[in-house]
Amino acid sequence: MSSEKQILSSESESSWTIEDSENLYRIEGWGDPYFGINAAGHVTVSPRGDRGGSLDLLELVQALRQRNIGLPLLLRFSDILEDRIERLNACFAKAIARYGYNGTYRGVFPVKCNQQRHLIADLIQFGQPHQFGLEAGSKPELLIALAMLTTPSSTTLPGPLLICNGYKDRGYIETAILARRLGHTPIIVLEQPEEVSLVIQASQTLGVSPILGIRAKLSAQGVGRWGTSAGDRAKFGLTIPEILAAVAQLRQAGMLDALQLLHFHIGSQISAISVIKDALREAGQIYGELVRLGANMAYLDVGGGLGVDYDGSKTNFHASKNYSMQNYASDVVAEIKEACAERNIPVPTLISESGRAIASHQSVLIFDVLGTSNVPTRIPEAAESQEHLIIRNLYETYQGIDVHNYQEAYNDALQFKNEAISLFNFGYLGLQERGRAESLFWACCAKILAIARQQDYVPDDLEDLEKIMASIYYINLSVFQSVPDSWAIDQLFPIMPIHRLDQEPTERGILADLTCDSDGKIDQFIDLRDVKSVLELHALEAGQPYYLGLFLNGAYQEIMGNLHNLFGDTNAVHIRLTPKGYQIEHLVRGDTMQEVLSYVQYEATSLLENIRRRTEQALAEQQITLEEAQHFLENYERSLRSYTYLVNPA
Template sequence: MSFQLIATEIELENSATNVTDRLKSELKTNQEQLIPIAKRKLPSSWTIEDSEALYRIEGWGQPYFSINEAGHITVSPKGDRGGSLDLFELVNALKQRNLELPLLIRFSDILEDRIERLNACFNKAIAHYNYSGVYRGVFPIKCNQERHLIEDLVKFGKPHQFGLEVGSKPELMIVLAMLDTPGALLVCNGYKDREYIETAMLAQRLGQTLIIVLEQVEEVNLVIAANRELGIKPILGVRAKLSTQGIGRWGTSTGDRAKFGLTIPEIMEVVNKLREANLLDFLQLMHFHIGSQISSINVIKNAIQEASRIYVELATLGADMKYLDVGGGLGVDYDGSQTNFYTSKNYSMQNYANDIVAKLKDICAERHIPVPTLISESGRAIASHQSVLIFDVLSTSDVPLDLPEPPQEGESPAIKYLWETYQSINQENYQEFYHDAVQFKEEAISRFNLGILHLKERAKSERLYWACCQKILKIARQQEYVPDELENLEKIMASIYYINLSVFQSAPDCWAIDQVFPIMPIHRLDEEPIQRGILADLTCDSDGKIDLFINRRDVKSVLELHTFKSEEPYYLGMFLNGAYQEIMGNLHNLFGNTNAIHIQLTPKGYQIQHVVKGDTMSEVLSYVQYDTEDMVENIRQRCEKALEEKRISLTEFQKLLQTYEQSLSRYTYLSF
């Protein structure tokens, strides 16, 4: 044995001697104090109320989602107006129609309810504060441009003269063809060229109330030129960069250096250009946006105060001001905590409407300016709740928790020390012995790397280490305070639940910006979820996982889950993900759009309004310029050559070609 190996052996023996002596002296006392897990006094049997509290469904899910007596998620698409569906039963019924998971289920009634609630809140505020103007909401279609959803928005918005907002020429093309509601507004934001502006101005001839919002000073020159050529008087607005800073993830997107909008000097330049062209009466709207998902009502109060001042000053300068667009920002309470944490909001929809209406009225009255028509672009608050993403668990990878046999004669001392450590862990010493377990594991790996420890012994030492960690974790979960060095133990010990999903396609914000959506099982909620896990998707990418989950005024790194049973389906749901996720999804590993189903309540149950089949492999391949007919022909020719060279039988030839062709016409996700 080399001097280095001998030194390592001596060092390991010395480092363990003191610990071993301490273990022996404490072992007898500790054995008396230890209470076997199986004999501990357990709480009463798990109830659905326990699941409601654990997954915080009453916080983020009201009034649409709850748990029934069977332990299944129920959906009440009309909110508190009655009618509900068992989500687990609905998914099974859809699967019987050959609609495979993952499934995106859109509830049209929720969309209608969100529009009605938003309008009701503003109408109530207008009545309460004797505001002489009206509210006219618009939906920014960048949140979700899917055709059936936009059709529903237009249909449900008609009683409220609810309009649409666009931020690009393609979106303008959609809205011009879809929005036919008399009196509804069409707000045109985004960068504009001459074609954009001329198309928008000509669309006024169709009877639409269309407002062109100037984002850049140069755009006013294009408007003036188009007016002279077409002879059409447009309604113009200016988007102001407020000094009021947003909050949360999008807080830095606002302020003087924001991407969009005009500074106050630039607004004055626009006013002067319009006045010089004798067109100042075209300017009728002031617009601002202070970021998405505003979690604090104080930010909204400050922004509306500054914006109202700008509005009345523009009116004083001679502009024919009639509209104030407060933009987006109305938050969604993803974690149900009702706080100003970035995943929540510390105000209700009614608070939001009240503060905007009250402040605007006061400032207009102060300057004797008529109050404007109020506009909001509350895309997230309208679209988030209406869709639920359902996916199944395929398998799990668990930390090995079976306790190996006691140390055998001749085995490494590291195994002996880990065994003694495991035997002696209790509530008094669990923190100290955690350090010992880590040390002995690291020393076992060092021995293995030096050739002293065999592979079988290393496996046994690692199993003992995981057993120590599991025992320590069970004790730590019962403590009010968890030492800092043990905070990460929950994640270290977590199982990996492999899910039939692409995070990049269906929840890109989870990957890109650590957005947190409520995720929970949709059944078995009358059982205690004794496992802790993270979710790993189908993509061959280490970022293809979800390891942040909602918690009260914080996030947690593991999700409570039930033990996976390979012979039974286990369905999880991602909720409140109806805004942005579909349109921003990408084709990482060529996983395409999921099956999408539109559901509407009926007196007899529900009706499937639309089925939008998810992408097939052939469709996804065409996105990256592959011709599947050519691909099939290439495979056929290679099979012919292999057959000629006797490397494949005729039966195998037929089977390969048939499987290849059938696969191209099928869903990109897994099916069992």
């Protein structure tokens, strides 16, 4: 590095503040009140939100690594989960008091958002003061809910609700109905016309009256990726004619009094509050009509959709939302109260299935950077008179780049580079000359990009230059296993370094994972203005680890991850804040190679025996020494017991 560059770099580092990092990574927007940056330039986590107590994330990761817990590492903060449940219930309590709503709120957590046992156990424990229940969308999830949910010890207190959604067969329905005998409050939501007759038959056979709900296909449409969850062609729910037919069937069977709940769902991650209001208005009218038809209505389930502000912009953008949790609760209460007041009917108990809003914040994925691949941008040597004209033209272009002509210079450099490749392909340029031409081209791009970054407006033909010049940061992670929604549906998650935030990040990069797949990368990142194609990162320091964190990933990501290239589950640690710091409540070790191989029907003992026999054969043929054979077998056996990810020294 030249002395001039060293001076500029030193001045840049000394002038950079943690406030600059807060603004750059938008941590206050998406992280409040749980995540921030301390004076040391480390990300902090405040598991209890604004009620006090925080942890230094870097120090926590270092302490866990000293316990031989390797990266990548999923951190779950139980206190955040508890805080999210309390906030949601407090918002509804405030709205109920404000509008004089003569009813209650009873939330449920959709098990599909995160089925991990320790998380569900925590959620049930934290939800007990609020009679917070579960929603099951399949038979396996129903079995989880029945075994995990507690039943009320006193008949004066209601127990948590169990909302039974999803496709149902006779076994599902009978299990849910009989659960009433155990003290549970299962509500079987009819989502397909065929389920009505199944419920009637099962109830008559068992002699147990069920509590039933109906899921309506609303005409109100959602927005964004899950906008088609509602409407006439939605996957689940009954149309108005089908609802009327179901009411008629239940009346004929003498079971209309069992119908007590109306359910709707307009999609996950609703970014616009207006969409929620439209759905509530329509649902309120349907609820009132069901009361008029004689149904014993008592519950209204508004489904999921309460969004998470992943980019911190507080806008109607698919990775954000233009409303708060309090806005959401207030609109639900106000709209349903108004609908019931118009018909002079009692208000229902309100239910929401807010899984994403409850589970997202409690989970942080930490991973390290293994290395980088950078575009060579060193200052080029002057072109000699005897060098090819293309090389001389490129060097002349490089020398002439300034703020007045940088756009023209880029187009010239691109043309000269393409001409150099053509000349090489036809044999008029040698390999060294082509390399010289490409080096000059990248030097031009670096100089042009430095100028473009200082401008208020960047011309359209230079918009991709930032991504073209980006470094590739190789991360110890599988996108397919740990962040599948980033790959599958372009979901945005906040990603940032968890340390060195008192230093300016001088590099721009994309993230490439360990898999042998070109899709195994993250090249879209949150930004105030839509989405950016590169992430600001620090240059790696020799011998020093560089840690990144991916935040708000506690919903859906774990269970939807796959075993691409046989990278398994990561280590997961449950952390609880204590007066003296923190305690590790649970450590769930990630998959070993032996475990992931067993998922695809390879038995470790058979593999070892095959390798042993081949080793003996190689020994007999003198292709390997005894010492080498022993070393090879020990490595093979040790690998089977090891983590599927790369192991770097702490």
